[in-house]
Amino acid sequence: MWDKLKNDKYVKDLLVKLVTVLFVAAIALLLFDVLTQNKDGRRQIVDMDGGTEYTQAEDIATDEEKRLEQILSQIKGVGDTSVMITYQDNKSTETVFGSEYGNKNHKVEGVIVTCEGAGDIIVKNNIINAVAAVFDIPAANVMVFEKSSIKQ
Structure with missing residues (x-):
């Protein structure tokens, strides 16, 4: 039976x-997706938990x-420094003996440091070790980058 179907011109057509229809449908779906995105191809993520955005670091x-x-800017070779800390929210739950609902304990999850002296590997290592020790987080959660000399 399979041999009959393989040789039948109607089945091949x-x-x-x-x-062809499946191929055209797939292309149409991809085009629809591309055309409905913003100009730069990114989609906006709406933050519904009331979090704040980093718009101006000083504020x-x-x-x-x-x-x-x-403290970091006082370490030898570090220079001008900027820091951003991210926190992990641990919401307490209600217990049998009392209500702790609504209390939030902020635990540092990660730190980003930009400084002028981060090009030196020893200075970078000192910063990573200092931040990891202060917040009791793994060194992998501390990112250190060299500060750009170009002011915007």
Whole structure:
């Protein structure tokens, strides 16, 4: 029976038409997706939990970030420093003996440091070790980058 179907011209035409229709449909879906995106190809993510965005570092920097910037800039070879700290929210739950609902404990999840002296591997290593020790986080959660000399 399979041999009969393989040699039948009607079945071959039908198969070619089916494959062509599927191919055109796939291309149409891809084009539809591309055409409905923003100009730069990215989609906007809406933050529904009321979080804040980093728009201007001076206005939003926390006291902890400012203190860390001040301390790190005093290390030999570091220079001008900027710091961003990200936190992991641990919401407490209700217990049998009392209600702790709504209390938030902020634990540092990661730190980004930009400084003038980060091009030196020893300075970079010192910064990573200092930040990891202060916040008791793994060194892999601390990113250090050399600060751009170009002011915007």
